[in-house]
Amino acid sequence: MVKSTPLKVALLGCGVVGSQVARLLIEQAEDLRARIGRPLELVGIAVRDLELERPGIDPALFTSDALGLASRSDVDLVIELLGGIEPARTLILAAIGAGASVVTANKALLAEDGPTIYSAAEAAGVDIYYEAAVAGAIPIVRPLRESLVGDEVTAVMGIVNGTTNFILDKMHTDGADFEVVLAEAQRLGYAEADPTADVQGYDAAAKAAILASLAFHSRVKLADVACEGITGVTGDDIAAAKEMGCVIKLLARCVLSPDGTIAVGVHPTMVPLAHPLAAIGGAFNAIFIESRNAGRLMFMGPGAGGSPTASAVLGDLVTAARNRVRGGRGPAESTYSGRGITAAGDVSSRYYVAMTVHDEPGVLAQAAATFARHGVSLQAVRQESEGEQARLGVMTHLALHRQVAEAIDELDAMPEVATGISLMRVEGA
């Protein structure tokens, strides 16, 4: 039974994603109406620049008064696609205050101050959906909030930034250095003019905070996420990874530690070729989940782009609209477990440690003894002479970061060690 009174939709932001959402709301109007049970009516689009040409969208819809649009009491659904903390937060809170349900793709805001938004939505009895905030069109928020809600998730990790995945991919295939590949990625439009948020890992860290919150029913904020970008990844690292049967990926990793705290970080990580995440190339994203009963699941697809992100936004919009039509609401924030964050030194992982040593008898034995003294057992060792020096690479079994760091400090002070020591995490058991 399709009723004819439309649900009113306001759109905040009309960039790559917003303009695609606006076009799809018009093009797919009949399908959306049938799926919701009532038509949607786009009543306004808030933009900064009213003069910009936006073909295919009725110019009468545009307004520069974002707060006025978000606060309209007759609007049922508000889509926020501005990004950033302000004015997005103020506008979302205004929309919630006026009784609208909100769909957003704003990972930065949710990772920084999600609880303020969630609490306001709960108090007002409206929905907040944000599937598009993590991994574009790949359904991951809904599977964690709903499909796996009867299970115990023990780890969520993934490749959630396409720009860095593209760059690391090229470094592997071309053997080229980071700066060279970054310049090419910028030329091809895979990296932005200011690539900081991507290459320093901040974008992935915001997504990790959201994933960890959902997976472990806790509040994890951006500041809780240990964050390391890919700017320090060298050609030597890539070569070492190849030798160890791995590729280097920028992994967002959220894992339940043995003491019940949450280890959450973004790091360049060696991933063994046999691991499903190793094969995720180019601008693709993938999320890997381990849970007590479901076992190991993986979801992959395009992690960014106007159309994929618009697909995720519209999926949320239809869900929120159906709730208006059929009554009821989507799931609220779930933080009952109140888990803390694992201290940096207590993060358990495998690690790869590389250093250049003077090629003298007994150096390897000393290095091995140093690791052993700190309780770190070794899974693989590679030593290769280069004239009077040798490259020494060591892959550990599972160890605490503190143990490995202490061993490195000691090694660093040894006269036999010629250069600074590099450290990288290794995924997989």
Next chain:
Amino acid sequence: MVKSTPLKVALLGCGVVGSQVARLLIEQAEDLRARIGRPLELVGIAVRDLELERPGIDPALFTSDALGLASRSDVDLVIELLGGIEPARTLILAAIGAGASVVTANKALLAEDGPTIYSAAEAAGVDIYYEAAVAGAIPIVRPLRESLVGDEVTAVMGIVNGTTNFILDKMHTDGADFEVVLAEAQRLGYAEADPTADVQGYDAAAKAAILASLAFHSRVKLADVACEGITGVTGDDIAAAKEMGCVIKLLARCVLSPDGTIAVGVHPTMVPLAHPLAAIGGAFNAIFIESRNAGRLMFMGPGAGGSPTASAVLGDLVTAARNRVRGGRGPAESTYSGRGITAAGDVSSRYYVAMTVHDEPGVLAQAAATFARHGVSLQAVRQESEGEQARLGVMTHLALHRQVAEAIDELDAMPEVATGISLMRVEGA
């Protein structure tokens, strides 16, 4: 805010999945209570054999009166894990009639007579959830019903039967014949004593009907699914696939045809090694989705087994329970598009055609001319002499099944063709 009045749960069936669900309801009671906002209370388990030992479950819960349990007016949620058409249908309808929401893993019933169940649930204002009916713990029903509901899905295809995937895998790696590998799979517990439903493709066909219904907002029933099992796959087929850079997978394939009808079938299919589905090995399942805006997505994980299936059942149970607590309901059946089924002859695919011919001049030219006459263009041809005969293998570009079948009929009548002609679908563009 957690209220203390429990929601009452009745469980129908206590086999591998049911006993795991019962145990998890007890073990995870505190987590489930926190996630739902009210505790769950398991009030009864209907079983056929009351005498059977079921360790870890309170014997007082068991009853042989399934209808009495399903019809209890104080029960909020009924989990149906009996499988098969009857008595499952009668019990589910009784539960709905008594006002309970229903969670089921019953693919056979939903593929055969889902609309009767969905209509009853809609009329009674209760939920029907069935994530566990397709691909075990892999979230796929919810992504199709909710995440992608704002998009236009154009194809859903997947490996949805672990037994046949295990058998085909072994045939590839060992070069062994179907019967030999089947016997081994039965010995290892990967195939049942009566493997008919798996190896004939009926299990996959039921899942294909459910996936097609969801993806295309139509009613697709088991009888609509063209179904071909793997019993006819030979060592020659495997060798031909390898030569073409493919592996053979039993694919459930639901595709929107150019005329707007739905092509839905289960067939042994050559999948190019570069396709993400080619790498899915052993008892794993994977579903590949193509949609207009989201692009290409893939979901993979364990497709069967007690714990993974129990995870999917509990995810649905928590969602249905939350709806009771927060008000509202999940999405209903969506059939507004009313699409028909593509006629067998109109199914568009790539095909691989193999035959043995007398090794005489001009045979290849005649075969090629026959395909051309029926509008079938060829992408690759392999011919290999074997004494006085030659093996001829032909991979077509996209063609209609009717065109290829007509060409085969004509070739079959040619004196130069020595043996029966084999035909297999090929996935990918």
